[in-house]
Amino acid sequence: MTKHCDHGLEMEMTFLIKCCKIISWIILLFLISEASGLGYELSINCTVHYVTCQACIAGSFANSSVEECACCLTASPGQCFNQSFCQECSKGYYQNNSAQTNCFPCQKGFYTNKKGSTDCTPCEVGFFANKTGLSVCYPCPLGTFQNKTGQPECSLCPVGQYQSQKGQSECKNCSEGTFQNHQGQPQCEDCSPGFYQNQTGQRTCWKCPSGQYQEEKGCSSCNPCDRNTYCREPGCIHCSLCPAGTFGNDSIGLVECPACHPGSFSAANGSSQCTLCSKGFYQSKFNKTNCDPCAVGSYCSDTGCEECGPCPRGQETREQNSTLCHECLIGYYKDVQSKKLCKECEDGFYTTVKGSFLCKQCPQGYYCPSTWESPRVCPQSAICPAGSSSPESCDIPFFSADVQTQKCKATEELIALIIGVSVVAFIILALIVYKVHKERKARQFQEETQPLTTAPKNQIYMGL
Template sequence: MAFQSILFKRGFELIVVLFIAVPLSAHDIIVNKQYQPESLKGTLPPVSPAVVVNCTGLLSCTHKCLPGSVADVGDPSCECCSEPGFCETKTDCKACGKGTYQPDGGATHCVACPAGTEGKEEGSTSCKGCSIGHYNNRTGSTECKECLAGTFSNSTNSTYCHQCPLGFNQSEPGQDKCLPCQPGYHANVTGTTNCKICEPGSFSSQDGTVNCTLCQKGWYQPKKGQGNCLECLEGNFSSQKGSTQCEQCQPGYYSNTNGSSSCTPCEAGTKSITSESTSCDPCHQGTFSDQGQSYCTLCDLGTHCDHEQCESCSPCPSGQETRILGAVNCTLCSPGWVKDGDTDDLCKPCGLGWYQLKSGQSHCIECSEGYYCPCTVCGPRPCPADASCPKGSVQPIYATCPKLFIKQENGSCIPTVWFYVAVTGVVVMLSALAAAFIFRRKQRTNVYSADLTPLRREGQPVYQGL
């Protein structure tokens, strides 16, 4: 409620002012005070303060303001009309400003364009909805705004724009949709203006990818922005996800399939000597290898391998040996030599007083009592009657030694000093006899030569033949 002042002028300039308490309506005039009901705030043009309208009487106006215009508040040509929304002339009606509209005739105020619309023209009877790709989030706006890059609006009368969802992007403003990221690209945040390229070691194979996928083990991708990964070829591998290149199998390992995540070690008895191998080669005879080797090893002395792909070399059996590296077969121990397969690698000679007459034997035979064995390949010999031969004898043991010999504690005889003197005398005597023989033979040769010389007289010529 408020007091409304209505001014009347009757007769002789008599002014009667009547104050009546009436409810305000949309076409009421507030004098000396700016006032708008709460329900109409933002829809009515502001009233200038201290507006005083002097009406000489209520006018019977016939021009009802058309839609898009309103009766001008404060203009006596409209306010003094007996009916609100009328003016004395058509031109007295005021067109609604930009950003407002009035769909009805006979109105006293314009309405602000709602959010999602725009009012570009004056005197509008309606507001135009924002077109696709545009929005307006305020009332009373004269123009809708373009959706920013990374957003879109796919309907009219939009009050806001939607952000591009994951996997989509929009680089241009004012668009009605977002575009899916192409293969090799991705968008993992909303409102993306440009999709990000997949880095090396990753890929995206479909439109609208949110995140790029890392290449699986056994695959790789060296380039950016790719729609797939590449398989590692035979002889290569990749053991990590997201690999940008494959690694070569090292010597001793191989890979015989594409897309390998690891290389396989060569089996025992095989080898691969080069990188990037697709298979392993068997070891030759006389060699062996453990698992994962790049070379085969020659069999040690006393061992052999008589077939290909040996995982290890076999020791020679008893009575046999090998005396070269990389032997294929074992050879028999020679007579006088033996080898015990449990303890020895090579054949060993029999000791003194022992013998072995056969090849390929594991044990020597001790010389029996009553016999002596002067060598390891000699058979037992009977002991002389005047000597003794205990077990394992190399030579007989005499009770008394011959002249010029002396007996030792073990019963054997050794030469004395006089033995060596006698031997020396014999050698000297033989040498003297040999010298005399040579001298006498030389003298006889000279006498024979003198007898054969021809006789001739002194001064006679020597006949020299034809």
């Protein structure tokens, strides 16, 4: 029995000691809270307790409007019970101090993708943040880049460069055969046909130089013009065949096709060589497509004539494109070298050989009815002075031919006839003169005897 009583007493004593400890802790907490001024009243289950609020740590916040049941209704801003009900900063916001009433948005160029952040992270290269309070950074769009961290925007790719991917820290140079003359482009443009670019990072393409061409786009070089073709101006897409009148000499990269020289020609486009004029033809000019026939009176006896030559004296050509001269025909002559034809001998002149320089005059006592015959003897009844083309007959019986002088001389019959005719003519003339004189004298007598007036004879004249 005694041991049993001792055990009960010991239990009672233990309970009393625990109660004293609880009461002591309550009194101690009350005194501490009163001393520090941080004691607040919180109602839980209608029982009044005194608790201590603690400041929210960095990355969270609390303000006086917080009304969670466990928070102190009259707590100072940024403090809450046991930190259990402080709100974490949202993504894109941060707070690097404790006991704050709000969080700050991340500045442009920065972000945070976690709740309760104490600071923001700068955007990496190739990314940007153009607004505040972002939880992520955006990749730089096509045609832009960013090579720095913490930037609010991306930069445009400069001319001559491009960017075909998002989120890049640098742009790429346009490759050979391409160009870009605008900023912020996602790709480069191909050089057009007739242009090329053999360097990277260029804003323009260059024209193919003269003598070269390019049919395709996006090329880094041009091709020399093919054989017997040419390109005069820069930027050729195609080369042209050397035109007729020129030649290519099977050369490549021609800027101009050489012209055919005098004495030669080319009739077709793309000729490699010029053709010499054939015999009997000539060409005196450059860049011709054909040769001209030698005119009548001239000739060319060799190929490649620039001019047709004149025939020497005593020779001629009687048709076009002659290769040699022919002697003047009988009865014709040419006294000087020229391109003229032989001339026929004049009347009274002749020649009986070919290739004559001059014609001979028909001699006295002869006549030449044609220029190609020998002189003929003058008939006895005619005269033939030098250069006669036909005999001149003397009229018989009044004239007779004088062989020495080759003149017609009067006969005795003609002299008698002339004298008789002269006497008769003198008599007739005398009679005519006599008759005219007689008539004139009679007219004069009549005029002298005729009255001055025709008035009546008994007319009386009175004075004033």
